[in-house]
Amino acid sequence: MQKKVTIYDLSKILNVSPATVSRGLNDHPSISAKTKKRIALAAKKHGYITNKFAVNLTKQKSNTIGVIVPRLNSYFMSTVLAGMEQVINKVGYNLIISQSLESEEKEKINAKTLLNSGVDALLVSLSYETSNYDHFIDYTSRNIPLLFFDRVLNLPECYTVLIDNKAAGYEATEHLIHQGCTNILHISGHLKRNVYSERFEGYKNALQANNISFQEANFLETDLNPKKIDRVMKHIKNSTNKIDGIFVSSDNFAASCIKELTKEGYRIPEDIKVIGFNNDFVSEIVSPNLSTIDYPGFKMGMLAGESIIAHLNGNINLESINAITLRHKLIKRESTSK
Amino acid sequence: MQKKVTIYDLSKILNVSPATVSRGLNDHPSISAKTKKRIALAAKKHGYITNKFAVNLTKQKSNTIGVIVPRLNSYFMSTVLAGMEQVINKVGYNLIISQSLESEEKEKINAKTLLNSGVDALLVSLSYETSNYDHFIDYTSRNIPLLFFDRVLNLPECYTVLIDNKAAGYEATEHLIHQGCTNILHISGHLKRNVYSERFEGYKNALQANNISFQEANFLETDLNPKKIDRVMKHIKNSTNKIDGIFVSSDNFAASCIKELTKEGYRIPEDIKVIGFNNDFVSEIVSPNLSTIDYPGFKMGMLAGESIIAHLNGNINLESINAITLRHKLIKRESTSK
Numbered sequence: 160m161q162k163k164v165t166i167y168d169l170s171k172i173l174n175v176s177p178a179t180v181s182r183g184l185n186d187h188p189s190i191s192a193k194t195k196k197r198i199a200l201a202a203k204k205h206g207y208i209t210n211k212f213a214v215n216l217t218k219q220k221s222n223t224i225g226v227i228v229p230r231l232n233s234y235f236m237s238t239v240l241a242g243m244e245q246v247i248n249k250v251g252y253n254l255i256i257s258q259s260l261e262s263e264e265k266e267k268i269n270a271k272t273l274l275n276s277g278v279d280a281l282l283v284s285l286s287y288e289t290s291n292y293d294h295f296i297d298y299t300s301r302n303i304p305l306l307f308f309d310r311v312l313n314l315p316e317c318y319t320v321l322i323d324n325k326a327a328g329y330e331a332t333e334h335l336i337h338q339g340c341t342n343i344l345h346i347s348g349h350l351k352r353n354v355y356s357e358r359f360e361g362y363k364n365a366l367q368a369n370n371i372s373f374q375e376a377n378f379l380e381t382d383l384n385p386k387k388i389d390r391v392m393k394h395i396k397n398s399t400n401k402i403d404g405i406f407v408s409s410d411n412f413a414a415s416c417i418k419e420l421t422k423e424g425y426r427i428p429e430d431i432k433v434i435g436f437n438n439d440f441v442s443e444i445v446s447p448n449l450s451t452i453d454y455p456g457f458k459m460g461m462l463a464g465e466s467i468i469a470h471l472n473g474n475i476n477l478e479s480i481n482a483i484t485l486r487h488k489l490i491k492r493e494s495t496s497k
Numbered sequence: 498m499q500k501k502v503t504i505y506d507l508s509k510i511l512n513v514s515p516a517t518v519s520r521g522l523n524d525h526p527s528i529s530a531k532t533k534k535r536i537a538l539a540a541k542k543h544g545y546i547t548n549k550f551a552v553n554l555t556k557q558k559s560n561t562i563g564v565i566v567p568r569l570n571s572y573f574m575s576t577v578l579a580g581m582e583q584v585i586n587k588v589g590y591n592l593i594i595s596q597s598l599e600s601e602e603k604e605k606i607n608a609k610t611l612l613n614s615g616v617d618a619l620l621v622s623l624s625y626e627t628s629n630y631d632h633f634i635d636y637t638s639r640n641i642p643l644l645f646f647d648r649v650l651n652l653p654e655c656y657t658v659l660i661d662n663k664a665a666g667y668e669a670t671e672h673l674i675h676q677g678c679t680n681i682l683h684i685s686g687h688l689k690r691n692v693y694s695e696r697f698e699g700y701k702n703a704l705q706a707n708n709i710s711f712q713e714a715n716f717l718e719t720d721l722n723p724k725k726i727d728r729v730m731k732h733i734k735n736s737t738n739k740i741d742g743i744f745v746s747s748d749n750f751a752a753s754c755i756k757e758l759t760k761e762g763y764r765i766p767e768d769i770k771v772i773g774f775n776n777d778f779v780s781e782i783v784s785p786n787l788s789t790i791d792y793p794g795f796k797m798g799m800l801a802g803e804s805i806i807a808h809l810n811g812n813i814n815l816e817s818i819n820a821i822t823l824r825h826k827l828i829k830r831e832s833t834s835k
Binding site: 230 | 500502504514515516518520542544559561567568570572574575576578579586591592593594595596598603606607610611613614615639640723749752753778779781782783784
């Protein structure tokens with residue numbers, strides 16, 4: 160395989176210094192028009208890439224916005240990204256995306272890769288693991304705007320876009336209580352991340368407000384992977400008090416629960432009522448249809464995109480804003496009917 | 498908002514030429530150790546980004562691989578990307594991803610953005626629209642390896658990873674025929690893309706091999722968007738010959754069909770048997786469970802990743818290989834049982 164052509168190669172070909180080539184390519188006033196033309200022709204002939212560096216040197220803008228997400232395998236995340244694309248493409252920006260795969264180490268590498276790619280701004284939803292945030296200092300110290308969405312970081316210099324997960328968790332749980340449930344299991348993701356810990360808070364608050372005492376045994380911290388449904392099924396079957404309601408922090412996992420519970424002879428919603436979270440495509444496909452919390456992914460993406468563009472254009476200054484909270488909505492379907 | 502610090506800023510601060518700063522940052526032998534240290538300290542102090550350019554100048558490697566996909570909203574695509582990540586992360590590469598949103602124009606911009614980001618290789622699954630391929634010449638002319646997967650381009654210099662969609666379409670259709678269907682509707686994506694046109698070919702071949710003549714009325718070209726299910730329902734209800742089998746080129750759309758047909762009073766599989774494509778998560782959630790073709794997304798991603806890494810390391814030369822075809826598998830479930 161041939162190597163990419165470098166400034167040093169062009170310098171040898173043209174018999175001028177690498178600095179002259181670099182300046183010529185960057186339209187530096189110290190280089191004559193004739194030499195600039197020679198350099199440009201040689202660069203074209205030999206396939207030299209006019210890279211970010213050249214662009215950044217002159218314009219300091221790449222028109223590219225970087226995004227780091229935990230994983231690209233959810234309906235929610237794809238709708239968030241669709242919302243971002245819609246907004247930023249319209250104003251001539253392009254999105255490049257990387258996934259942390261829930262690993263802090265990989266999130267660090269992603270942040271570095273995107274920084275080196277010359278992104279004008281970074282949008283991040285944090286990995287499960289992340290507990291050290293130094294990899295974002297490279298951005299803040301360089302005044303590259305940084306925005307967290309969904310899974311956020313509560314630091315003074317960080318701007319966030321999210322929903323009120325505590326209120327949403329409260330509403331989901333209270334809905335089950337209103338439908339007659341008294342022994343409600345909550346299946347959560349990792350509590351380290353705000354979205355899950357706050358839904359859990361909401362769940363506990365709703366129990367308390369309705370004079371139901373919280374039972375440790377009615378809380379399961381999981382990675383919400385439908386392949387690991389067995390542990391949950393065992394837990395439900397072995398529960399000393401009959402579980403009559405389940406609030407699951409993910410629609411995919413809730414759909415798997417309905418499927419498995421039905422296989423085991425439980426009737427949904429008669430024996431156990433189930434409510435999910437996100438309003439994913441699958442919530443309307445599973446039988447019975449899944450009650451859930453509508454999580455406005457597309458709007459979240461749009462808002463994150465709009466905010467960052469407004470900041471880049473100098474129209475608003477994100478530094479003065481702490482958080483924007485989006486409206487969620489309880490969606491009642493068959494899986495929780497009386 | 499403050500601007501990013503440039504080489505020119507450092508040059509003014511240090512009172513040396515921009516070329517000296519650039520050389521110093523790139524550890525050029527013509528610059529003294531003392532000056533290099535001064536430059537490095539100033540760069541650090543003022544938050545100068547050691548960017549791709551610096552890395553590329555010396556190493557000509559970014560350890561980053563670019564991917565362009567049509568959309569990030571499918572289970573299939575997320576498993577392909579997971580397979581790629583698994584392989585390339587292990588050997589110290591990182592993936593940056595962009596979506597064309599099925600637009601040729603955006604695919605062009607993505608290709609340019611990733612080229613400017615300094616990717617070492619590009620992996621592409623084409624948009625619905627793409628009919629001009631000039632935007633990939635920038636890669637081939639610079640010897641940056643280019644690999645197409647799933648939705649591919651049949652050009653001599655292009656290496657592709659895909660499944661035998663024609664054989665898979667044949668098997669899906671033949672399965673319906675074996676289960677007793679005689680009037681089979683095929684719901685396809687856009688025929689411009691190989692994956693859909695080949696499945697359609699397979700469908701027609703299976704009919705012919707079983708002495709069933711192909712009816713134009715039994716073919717629907719759609720964008721496989723579950724939100725546009727109404728047109729399909731109308732088509733089925735108004736069909737002069739009773740449809741008794743449906744082969745859908747997507748599991749999500751097939752699941753929506755089952756849902757809607759059931760609502761309209763059709764019994765699945767008794768009245769109409771349905772088979773999908775992809776073996777997505779939803780195929781096991783929908784009732785009845787959906788028969789489908791297992792499309793090995795994870796393996797496709799791994800293979801694409803392995804091929805490109807082997808090529809970059811000089812272990813295999815992609816230029817001598819035309820295509821790698823992966824094994825698919827017919828999955829029989831309730832939606833096509835007798």
